[in-house]
Amino acid sequence: MIRHLQTLTLAGMLLAAANTYATGSMTCDSGDSSTWQSKEALQEKILAEGWKVRKVKVDGGCYEVYGTTPEGDRVEAYFDPISLEKLLVSRRGTVLFKKED
Numbered sequence: 451m452i453r454h455l456q457t458l459t460l461a462g463m464l465l466a467a468a469n470t471y472a473t474g475s476m477t478c479d480s481g482d483s484s485t486w487q488s489k490e491a492l493q494e495k496i497l498a499e500g501w502k503v504r505k506v507k508v509d510g511g512c513y514e515v516y517g518t519t520p521e522g523d524r525v526e527a528y529f530d531p532i533s534l535e536k537l538l539v540s541r542r543g544t545v546l547f548k549k550e551d
Contacts, residue, residue, distance in 0.1 A: 476510060476512060476528050476537065476538050477511050478512035478530055478531065479511065480530065480532055481532075483531070486531035487531060487534055489513060491534065492506060492513050492515070492529055493506055495534055496515065496517070501519060501520060502517050502518040503515060503516075503517040504518075505517075508531070510528075512528040512529060512530065512531060512537065513530075513531050513534075514526065515527045515528075515529065519539065519546075524541065525539050525540060525541045525546065526540055526541070527539040535549065
């Protein structure tokens, strides 16, 4: 019985890890949120670049944006909350852009 529970727990952890990877989630080492630029500043910046924005939220220390790129792709994108630099853009688990390290 205990062995069965251990197997189920491990399977659940592996599935959760795979789902996290598949969504393109990322984390930012962005420090204290008092040093961040506002969500509104990010929205103004990317609207000026031609994006359409449905939602902006904080996820993993990054700003996560649900919207449409200037090219017309509906995406999930991550931006650094301090510099507002674009870090990752994905659509349905496919990475369209990733900032090089």
